[in-house]
Amino acid sequence: MRFLSRRRRHPLAGFVVLLLGLVVAGGLYSTLAPRSAGADTADARQVETGRQLFLVGCAGCHGKNAAGILAAKGGNYGPSLVGVGAAAVDFQVGTGRMPLANSSQQAPRKPPAYTAEETAALSAYVASLAPGPAIPDTEYTDPSDEADVTNGGEFFRTNCTACHNSVGAGGALPGGRYAPPLDDVSGKYIYEAMITGPQQMPVFADSVITPEDKRDIIAYIESVSEEPRYGGLAGGGLGPVSEGLFSWIIGIGGLVVAAIWIGAHGARVKKQT
Incomplete structure (x- = not known):
């Protein structure tokens, strides 16, 4: 025991322990570092690819640094994208709303101009500018x-429901805008719309509607979209009261018009005879 005690008190004991710790730390780093470096390289490559795509297809409206471009008469050609996050870019580009073909009240949904890989690269580039919804x-x-x-x-x-209808059929809004139908929209895009608030839509942050509740909303929309439409024309899912009123007005109105026409036609026939 005294021999071991003297060994532990040797002047070189601390140096040996430190050297052993450095060897262990170096071994762990050499094992883990290549994976991290590879991931960082891949991310950097994707961001650079997105930047090149942005300069070609987006900088004309949003500026080379994505800070937006102001118009001479006020307003801007394209808003700043700094801080909008990857989710906003993925929604706008993935649904074909961007690039915008022409200036209008609302960007319509259309076939996307970029592939999924290019959309991911654009999203990564914008996300690298500042924190935002992922x-x-x-x-x-x-x-x-x-x-x-x-x-x-x-x-x-x-x-x-106030905008999209009770079954997600969409509807008209003031100022020539409209709430688009949701019956053929990916759950990812519905979620991204809720957390980014595109155009006139409000933002429903996770503190307002939790991710679990957002998942339930997507499940409801999908369940309604998959329901069979009995009775022919669905009528936009307006509900029994409005649909009944519509049928009543059209039905009774049609009968009144028919009665007037028959009466007028019969009166002309009598005068001629």
């Missing part, structure tokens, strides 16, 4: 058996 995880955009359709329906009717 592209959501598939756990919340692809509803599973855990999704509560009933809960999603309650949230949708409370927050979305």
